[in-house]
Amino acid sequence: MARKVFISAGGSGIGRCIAEAFLKQGDDVFVCDINQQSLQQFKQDYPQLQIAYCDLGQMNAIQPMFETAMQALGGLDILVNNTGISGPTVAADELSFEDWTQVLNLNLNSTFMMTKLAIPYLKQSNSGVIINLSSIAGRMGYPFRLAYSTSKWGIIGFTKTLSMELGAFDIRVNAVLPGAVDGERVQRVLQARADAMNISLEEVTQNALANQSLKQFVNPKHIADLCVFLASDSASSISGQILPIDGDKQRLT
Numbered sequence: 001m002a003r004k005v006f007i008s009a010g011g012s013g014i015g016r017c018i019a020e021a022f023l024k025q026g027d028d029v030f031v032c033d034i035n036q037q038s039l040q041q042f043k044q045d046y047p048q049l050q051i052a053y054c055d056l057g058q059m060n061a062i063q064p065m066f067e068t069a070m071q072a073l074g075g076l077d078i079l080v081n082n083t084g085i086s087g088p089t090v091a092a093d094e095l096s097f098e099d100w101t102q103v104l105n106l107n108l109n110s111t112f113m114m115t116k117l118a119i120p121y122l123k124q125s126n127s128g129v130i131i132n133l134s135s136i137a138g139r140m141g142y143p144f145r146l147a148y149s150t151s152k153w154g155i156i157g158f159t160k161t162l163s164m165e166l167g168a169f170d171i172r173v174n175a176v177l178p179g180a181v182d183g184e185r186v187q188r189v190l191q192a193r194a195d196a197m198n199i200s201l202e203e204v205t206q207n208a209l210a211n212q213s214l215k216q217f218v219n220p221k222h223i224a225d226l227c228v229f230l231a232s233d234s235a236s237s238i239s240g241q242i243l244p245i246d247g248d249k250q251r252l253t
């Protein structure tokens with residue numbers, strides 16, 4: 001039977017990949033995002049997808065959007081908290097309070113709001129699932145990304161605690177922690193680094209993968225597959241776990 005799936009910030013990137021994976025399972029999927037263009041593009045590609053515009057940084061915009069989604073889906077089985085911005089790359093004493101607050105607001109406050117609203121619906125499901133996107137920066141220190149790393153470690157405490165609270169209702173809660181994801185963005189960052197250091201793209205790539213057992217960036221489709229597995233009956237004994245998917249990265253710098 002088709003499950004009812006909600007994915008936050010799912011208009012593009014990893015969120016879109018996760019949404020596509022559930023769509024391919026035949027599930028009913030709803031995504032929200034701040035980017036109208038990527039939402040429209042996604043809907044064009046998958047007409048059965050349900051979409052809503054929402055700036056998740058605006059706490060009072062979340063509830064009306066979420067209630068609309070619950071009406072459209074007719075309930076909820078799976079919540080994927082995918083929202084996350086990285087904020088600026090600066091030293092801690094140069095990080096502005098505004099930037100710090102913006103990152104924590106989006107990465108933690110909106111995730112809390114979404115989850116709080118979702119819990120009553122998940123309690124009605126026979127197999128409620130919450131999947132939270134953390135990051136490798138949620139299990140290691142990440143110099144010059146203080147707000148991001150703090151928020152992603154926060155997602156771990158959020159996951160562990162919710163798993164304990166919600167187990168009695170058969171709701172499972174897990175966190176997925178990707179390393180650097182393959183794609184245009186990582187290639188752009190590496191090329192910029194190569195240009196700045198006046199070395200080849202190959203050398204920069206080798207350096208980036210040096211502290212990692214598997215010499216490859218993460219395929220976003222594999223993150224999506226992991227989410228589909230975590231939401232499946234085969235994972236019905238898995239809750240409260242943090243699942244890195246990062247080629248066994250040992251250090252972030």
Ligand SMILES: NC(=O)c1ccc[n+]([C@@H]2O[C@H](COP(=O)([O-])OP(=O)(O)OC[C@H]3O[C@@H](n4cnc5c(N)ncnc54)[C@H](O)[C@@H]3O)[C@@H](O)[C@H]2O)c1
Nearest residue numbers: 009012013014033034035055056082083084135178180181
């Ligand atoms: N990309 C990576 O290498 C990586 C690695 C580890 C963890 N993650 C985590 O995975 C998740 C998805 O990452 P991504 O790289 O796909 O992100 P992304 O930067 O590609 O953004 C994903 C989506 O978020 C939307 N968005 C941004 N601000 C928003 C707002 N205020 N309201 C609503 N939507 C908003 C964007 O429009 C976009 O569609 C995040 O939680 C991120 O921290 C990513």
